[in-house]
Amino acid sequence: MTAQPTPKGAWRIAFLLFLFMLLNFADKIVVGLAGVPIMTDLKLEPDQFGLLGSSFFFLFSISAIAIGFLANRIAARWVLLTLALIWALAQFPMVNNIGFTTLLICRVILGAGEGPAAAVAAHAIYKWFPDEKRTLPTAVLSQGSAFGIIIAVPALNWLIVNYNWHYAFGALGVAGLIWAVAWLALGQEGPLVPASVAAAEEQRIPYFQLLTSRTFIGCCAASFGAYWALSLGFTWFTPFIVKALGFSQQQAGLISILPWIFGSVVVLMTGWISQVLMARGFSTRGARGVLGTIPLIAGGIILAFVPYVDGARLQIALLVAGSGLSGSIYV
Numbered sequence: 001m002t003a004q005p006t007p008k009g010a011w012r013i014a015f016l017l018f019l020f021m022l023l024n025f026a027d028k029i030v031v032g033l034a035g036v037p038i039m040t041d042l043k044l045e046p047d048q049f050g051l052l053g054s055s056f057f058f059l060f061s062i063s064a065i066a067i068g069f070l071a072n073r074i075a076a077r078w079v080l081l082t083l084a085l086i087w088a089l090a091q092f093p094m095v096n097n098i099g100f101t102t103l104l105i106c107r108v109i110l111g112a113g114e115g116p117a118a119a120v121a122a123h124a125i126y127k128w129f130p131d132e133k134r135t136l137p138t139a140v141l142s143q144g145s146a147f148g149i150i151i152a153v154p155a156l157n158w159l160i161v162n163y164n165w166h167y168a169f170g171a172l173g174v175a176g177l178i179w180a181v182a183w184l185a186l187g188q189e190g191p192l193v194p195a196s197v198a199a200a201e202e203q204r205i206p207y208f209q210l211l212t213s214r215t216f217i218g219c220c221a222a223s224f225g226a227y228w229a230l231s232l233g234f235t236w237f238t239p240f241i242v243k244a245l246g247f248s249q250q251q252a253g254l255i256s257i258l259p260w261i262f263g264s265v266v267v268l269m270t271g272w273i274s275q276v277l278m279a280r281g282f283s284t285r286g287a288r289g290v291l292g293t294i295p296l297i298a299g300g301i302i303l304a305f306v307p308y309v310d311g312a313r314l315q316i317a318l319l320v321a322g323s324g325l326s327g328s329i330y331v
Helices: 010-033 035-041 046-055 060-071 076-095 100-114 117-125 135-162 165-186 193-202 207-211 214-244 249-255 258-279 284-304 312-330
Strands: none
Touching (some): 010 035, 010 076, 010 135, 035 046, 035 165, 046 100, 046 214, 076 117, 117 135, 135 312, 214 249, 214 284, 258 284
């Protein structure tokens, strides 16, 4: 079969969705980055801060599933716009002096808005790239998360150090509104939709069969492990650097981007190698499943050693390597 050409404008959409994921992960990490100032100002104990960190995920999965069904029936363009507006509006209450309860509620709302983000963004980008050309744009999409950390952490940390943590939340709200305006002006629905709809009409597979397939269960198990490492980093990496290892808030902000720099290299290399293997006739199980799982397993083994080593540099090195390798499965 002749490969489908990539539609004109596909990489423009990919870039906008890259920025979408950049904002998505900047929103996720801001609480962990400002963890010590937040605990100090609101007089929070570690268990309360842990609850605050996990509150982001209370509705995360439920929302992802619910919106996933809607995204099959509503144009992805409007779903993405709605999600971005929810993110922006959920940040603005933190500009004022608020209590623990308000912050908790806003993080729950933000989590509900961000839960579907990665899946809907992938759904949107797949309407612009045929199957055999999807791995690299998917890798670029996922790197929005890494660059969200690499770019946003120094900027947000500068606001936290020189002003206060309230400004960091306000800046994210403004950035979210700017992206929403850009998407409204430039975002479009992919032209490959008719082909996918026709294919769906030819062969419909029951959801039970999909959700109980070994491939799906394997992906869920792998994502569970990867997200364990990811959520740990979101909430506790920066407070650990400050409180346990004795670094300043300014130093911790720079250290906090190291796992994401390393992880971005791992994910881009994984995506590129996967696409090359697919082009050479390897099965999707080998070129995607096995290739993504090996670094994930290695990352988990490395993280397991963190409690058993001494020295700040070695602990940071293990955290960076373990967290960075764990992200390979997302592509």
